[in-house]
Amino acid sequence: MAEIAAPIMRMGQDLLITLQPDLDDLSVESIEQEITSEVARILARGVLIDVSGLDVVDSFVARVLARLVRMVRLLGADAAIVGIRPAVAITLVQLGVSMSDVTTALNPEQGMARLREMRADVSAVGHHDIYS
Amino acid sequence: MMDSITDFKVMRLDQAGIVRSWQAGAQQLTRYLPEEIIGKSVELFYTAEDIANGLVETDLRAAAKAGRHETQGWRVAKDGTQFWAYVVFTVVRDQAGGVRGYVMAVRDLTGRLEEEQALRSVEQMVNSITDCEVIQFDPDGIVGSWNPGAEKLTGYAPVEVIRKHISMFYTAEDIRAGLLEREMAAAVRDGSVGAEGWRIRKDGTRYWANFVLSPIREGQGEVKGYVKVGRDLTEQREQERLAKQQRDEILELSTPVIKVWDKVLILPLIGTLDSGRAARLTESLLERIAADEAEVVILDISGVPGIDSGVAQHLLETVEAARLMGTESIISGVRPDTAQAMVHLGIELGGLRSRSSLKDALQLALRLVGNRTEFAKGGVGGG
Numbered sequence: 268m269a270e271i272a273a274p275i276m277r278m279g280q281d282l283l284i285t286l287q288p289d290l291d292d293l294s295v296e297s298i299e300q301e302i303t304s305e306v307a308r309i310l311a312r313g314v315l316i317d318v319s320g321l322d323v324v325d326s327f328v329a330r331v332l333a334r335l336v337r338m339v340r341l342l343g344a345d346a347a348i349v350g351i352r353p354a355v356a357i358t359l360v361q362l363g364v365s366m367s368d369v370t371t372a373l374n375p376e377q378g379m380a381r382l383r384e385m386r387a388d389v390s391a392v393g394h395h396d397i398y399s
Numbered sequence: 400m401m402d403s404i405t406d407f408k409v410m411r412l413d414q415a416g417i418v419r420s421w422q423a424g425a426q427q428l429t430r431y432l433p434e435e436i437i438g439k440s441v442e443l444f445y446t447a448e449d450i451a452n453g454l455v456e457t458d459l460r461a462a463a464k465a466g467r468h469e470t471q472g473w474r475v476a477k478d479g480t481q482f483w484a485y486v487v488f489t490v491v492r493d494q495a496g497g498v499r500g501y502v503m504a505v506r507d508l509t510g511r512l513e514e515e516q517a518l519r520s521v522e523q524m525v526n527s528i529t530d531c532e533v534i535q536f537d538p539d540g541i542v543g544s545w546n547p548g549a550e551k552l553t554g555y556a557p558v559e560v561i562r563k564h565i566s567m568f569y570t571a572e573d574i575r576a577g578l579l580e581r582e583m584a585a586a587v588r589d590g591s592v593g594a595e596g597w598r599i600r601k602d603g604t605r606y607w608a609n610f611v612l613s614p615i616r617e618g619q620g621e622v623k624g625y626v627k628v629g630r631d632l633t634e635q636r637e638q639e640r641l642a643k644q645q646r647d648e649i650l651e652l653s654t655p656v657i658k659v660w661d662k663v664l665i666l667p668l669i670g671t672l673d674s675g676r677a678a679r680l681t682e683s684l685l686e687r688i689a690a691d692e693a694e695v696v697i698l699d700i701s702g703v704p705g706i707d708s709g710v711a712q713h714l715l716e717t718v719e720a721a722r723l724m725g726t727e728s729i730i731s732g733v734r735p736d737t738a739q740a741m742v743h744l745g746i747e748l749g750g751l752r753s754r755s756s757l758k759d760a761l762q763l764a765l766r767l768v769g770n771r772t773e774f775a776k777g778g779v780g781g782g
Contacts, residue, residue, distance in 0.1 A: 349725065353686050359720070360720045367722075371722060371725040377692070377725055381725070
């Protein structure tokens with residue numbers, strides 16, 4: 268679990284993954300493996316991907332982020348990307364990477380609130396327990 | 400030695416100045432054939448004016464008196480063309496010491512004279528340049544020449560600078576950084592180097608110099624010095640700096656971001672948006688979002704006279720970038736003509752919410768923030 272490429276922190280049924288700079292194909296692969304197996308293992312309900320450590324995001328990293336979100340969703344959890352920096356946000360828009368269906372938030376706290384919000388919407392229809 | 404001899408055309412004169420012998424070289428220079436000149440007076444080579452002034456007698460008498468006489472002047476060839484001659488008369492004496500004749504050696508310096516005149520005119524030109532410094536220095540950096548422009552620019556008179564090292568105009572840190580050596584090396588490598596930088600005047604003040612440094616080569620080979628032509632651009636630089644500062648200030652003023660509520664920002668847009676302003680706007684808004692942890696941003700465009708597709712694109716990019724940071728945008732103050740234009744231009748609003756007035760937009764913003772706060776509180780309470 269103490270993977271240098273992306274430390275994963277567990278908070279109840281939620282996971283916080285902090286991405287480190289200098290991602291490459293190899294580290295991305297191990298991150299994908301760890302996140303998916305961890306989500307499945309603890310039956311996580313929400314995953315926050317913290318990118319505040321990234322000063323630069325190119326289209327490669329943007330694709331990696333979109334892929335991580337899709338994998339988490341396929342495993343039945345919600346995902347949010349948090350901590351996108353102003354310069355990174357501008358770059359992503361200019362690259363044409365909209366990530367329009369991905370939940371975003373300024374920081375992990377706000378991200379956690381968003382995840383709860385999403386669960387509340389679902390619970391209004393009648394399923395899960397809202398707060399763990 | 401041989402070269403210097405062959406440069407001279409030699410002829411012999413008798414004591415009366417009559418040509419007695421004649422070399423092939425002299426023939427080339429004056430174009431007279433031996434039979435045309437031998438037995439004639441040396442006057443043939445003098446201009447009418449010089450003859451009238453008695454120069455022939457003067458030259459011969461001076462030679463007879465001193466044994467040797469050097470002179471320079473215009474002489475005439477057979478076809479009437481003139482050449483600038485360096486002439487040496489040497490007396491030939493008989494055993495009794497009387498003058499038997501003269502050896503006259505003539506050298507054509509016409510080319511040299513033109514060269515000297517050219518050099519002099521270059522010097523005059525350099526000296527007449529008063530708004531540029533033209534400095535020459537040797538490979539060790541010792542100043543060799545100094546024009547009035549350099550004096551005016553730096554305040555140093557020639558006597559204070561010539562034979563001193565060129566580094567006296569450089570700042571201490573530039574000298575430590577080896578800037579002068581780098582400039583000289585670059586000039587030699589590339590044929591010349593142009594650069595700008597701070598230099599020091601005599602009174603210790605700095606000036607912003609824009610200059611070109613070129614090596615002076617001996618023929619194709621060895622570098623025997625450098626010439627530097629420079630201008631003082633301090634004023635221009637200061638003006639540019641002020642202009643940029645004013646531009647920045649205007650941009651800053653034209654993109655104010657106001658925090659109206661906890662986690663709610665308003666960006667009131669006033670005036671025409673160009674791409675420079677729009678980029679600046681995006682930047683300052685996103686920075687404020689990060690600093691204030693804003694969750695909702697209201698873009699009020701009621702003060703924008705018209706929206707074209709470029710500006711709309713910028714606005715939507717700003718909204719998109721804000722969303723990536725987790726911040727929702729509300730647009731307010733869209734005017735009827737703007738709404739028509741945006742739809743006609745095919746601009747998609749996506750999930751962007753719009754409210755007719757700033758008041759309605761603020762209400763919506765507070766509701767959005769309020770909801771979130773409740774969830775956050777609920778989360779803490781329940782966890």
